[in-house]
Amino acid sequence: MTASLEYPQARAQGCPFDPAPALRDVQAEAPLTRIHLWDGSTPWLVTRYQEMRALLSDPRVSSDINRDGYPVQSAAIAVRRRDASSFIVMDDPDHARLRRMITAPFAIKRVEAMRPAIQRITDELIDDLLAGPKPADLVKAFALPVPSRVICDLLGVPYDDHDFFQRNSSILLKRGTSAEEGAAAQKRLLDYLDELLGHKLADPGEDVLSDLAVQRVRTGELSRNEAARMGMLLLVAGHETTANMIALGTLALLEHPDQLAALRETDDPRLVAGAVEEMLRYLTITHSGRRRVALADIEIAGQTIRAGEGIVLAGETANRDPAVFADPDQLDIHRDARRHVAFGFGVHQCLGQPLARVELQVVYGTLFRRIPTLRRAVDLDEIPFKHDGQVYGVYELPVTW
Template sequence: MTRGCPFDPPPELTKLREEDPVTRVRLWDGSTPWLVTRYDDVREILLDPRISSDTSRPGYPHPSAATATRRMHFINMDNPDHDRHRRLLTRYFAVKRLEGLRPRIQHIVDELIDQMLAGPTPVDLVEAFALPLPSLVICELLGVPYADRDLFHRTSKTIVSRHATPEEMQAATTELHEYLGDLVESKGVDPGEDVFSRLAVEQLRTGQMSRDEIADMGLLLLVAGHETTANMIALGTLALLRHPEQLAEVRAADDPALIAGTVEELLRYLTIPHLGRRRVALEDVEIGGQTIRAGEGVIVATDVANRDPEVFDEPDRFDVHRNARHHVAFGYGIHQCLGQPLARVELQIVYGTLYRRIPTLALAQPFEEVEFKHEMLAYGVHRLPVTW
C-alpha cells in the first residue's frame, strides 16, 4: 500500500471507507474476508454475537501463517467461555484498583527519567523509558520477576511479529508458556499478593483451572501488558514532538483533564492495532448493505474507523482538546481490551510527567529516518533517539 504520513492509515483504506466501506480483500493465504472501515459498521460488528472471535473456526482471517499456529487465549473465545475467563481477571483490572497504583507508577516514571537525565545523550527513548515502564508495571501486577525481562521481551517480539515463521512463533510461544507455567506452579507453593499467586491459589489448587490454562492467560496479559503501552509511549511522544504547539500545552498543563484528553486523542489518532480486529461470521449478517455469509471472515479496521469524518470532525487533525473518548482503539463490546484502565493510568502519568521534567526533549535524528514497526501486529517505532 502507499505510505503517506506515518501517523495516518494508508490512503487506500481511507478511500475504501468513503467509497466501499464493506468490501472484500485478499489475504496471504488467498482467502477473501470482508474489510469493514466505517465507525458505525465497526461498532455494530464488534457488538454482534453472530460474529465470532474464535480463531479455530474455518474462515477466520489470520494475519499470517505464523499467527494461525498461536495458542488459544480467552480473547479469542466466544461466550460463555470468554466471560468465564474474563471474570477471573476483572477485579485485578478494575478502574479503582488501578487508580490506586498511580503513586507506584509515578515513582517508576520518575526513576526512569532520573536515570536518563543522569546519563549521556542522545538516548533511545524506547530502550530507556518506553519499554521498561510498562514492563515493570505489568511484572509487579502479575508477579513476574523483572529480572527475567530479557526472556519475555525476546519472545514477545516474535509473538507480535507478522513476519515470524510458524516454527519461530511456535518456539517463542512454547518457551514463554513453559516459563509462565513453571512460575504459576511456584506461586501455588509460595504465593504473594500478585495476580498469578491469586490464580494459583484460587484456581490451580482447587482444580478449577489447569497449569496450562493459567499460563495461556498469563502469556496474553504479559505480552499485551507491555508491548502495546510501550508502543503508545514512544509513538505518542513522536506525534507530540511533531505538534510542538500542542506539546507546549501538554507540558504546561496543570489540569488532569487535559492530560486525560491528550491520551484519548493519541489513542484515537494513532490506533496502534493496524491489522484490525478479526472475526468470522456464524450466521448470515447484513452490514452496510452487504451480506456477510456464515463462515466468511471479517476484519474491522479500527484505525480507519477512528478517522471517520461522520464521527470525528477533521479526523486527520491531531487536537488535544478533542473529546475522543468514544474512539474504538481498545475495541468495542465484550472483547474490548481488559487492560485499558491500566494503559490509561500509565499514559496519563507519562504524558503528564516526561515533557514537564525534560522540557527541551527533542528528536535526535531526522524524522524521515525514524524506523516504524510496519511488520508488527502493534504499530510503533523500533527506536526513538532523543536529546535535550
C-alpha cells in the same frame, strides 16, 4: 463483490501516523469491501465507525479462531493460537468465564490505587534518562521499561527477566515470524510462566499469578497450562501495547509542537486524560484489524455478510471516520475523543484499558514537564517504524534535550 485490495496495506512515506492511503480510499467509497489476505481468502474489510461498532456488538459475529472462515493474520499466528488459544479468541460462555477470573486487578479503582507506584516508576526512569548519555533511545530507556515494570509488579513476574520476555514477545508480534519461530518463542514463554506458577503454588504472594495459582489451579478450575496461557497474554499485551503508545505518542507530540506545548504547560488532569484519549484515537496502534467470522447471514450497509465469511475491522480508519470525528486527521488534544475504538468495542474490548490509560496519563503528564527541551536526535525518515508488527510503533526513538 470482487476483492481487489491486498491487506494489510503499507502507510505512505512521510506520513507515519496516518492509515494507509488505500484504506482511506476504500473508506470513502463504501463501509465494507472485499480484501485479499496472505492465504488467498477474501474476507470483508470494515472501515467505518458505525459499522465497526455494530458488528463488534453483534452476537452473530464470532471471535473463535478455530471456526472455518476466521481470517487469521498469518500461518504462524494460526498455529500458535490453535496450540495455545486464549479467551480473546473464544466466544461466550468460555470467553466470559475465563475473562472474569482476571477482571478484578484491572478494575478502575484498583488501577487508580496503582497511580502513585506508576508515578514513582516513571520518575525513576526519567532520573536515569537525565543522568545518562545523550542522545538516548527513548524506547529502550523509558517507553519499554515503564509498562514492563508495572505489569511485572502486577503479575508477580521478576523484572530481572525482562530481556527474556521482551525478546520473545517481539518475536510473537512480528508479521514475518515463521510458524516454527513463533511456536518456539511461545513455548519458551509458556514454560517460563508454568515454572513461575509452580513457585506461586508453593509460596504465593500478593499478585495476579499467585491468585491464579491458588484460587484457580489449586482448586482445579484451571490447569497449569491454561493459567500459563492466561499469564502469557497478560504479560505480552501488558507491556507491548503501552510501550508502543508511549514511544509513538511521544514522537507524534514532538511533531505537533502546538499540541505538545498545551500538554506540557497544563496542570489540569482532565486535559491530560483527554490528550490520552486523543492520542489513542489518532494513532490506533492495533493496525492489523480485529478479526471475526460471521455465524449467520448479516445485512449491513447494503451488503450481506454470509455465514462463514471472515470480517476484518480496521480501527485505524474507524477512528478517522469524518462522520464521527471532525477533521479526523488532525491531532487535537482538546477534542472529546472518548468514543474512539482503539480498545475495541463490545464484550471483547481490551481488559487492560484502565491500566493503559493511567500509565499513559502519568507518562504524558510527566515526561515533557520534566524534560521540556526533549526533541528528536535524528531526522524523522531515519526512525525505524514497526510496519511489520502486529502492533504499530517504533523500534527505536533517538532523543536528546
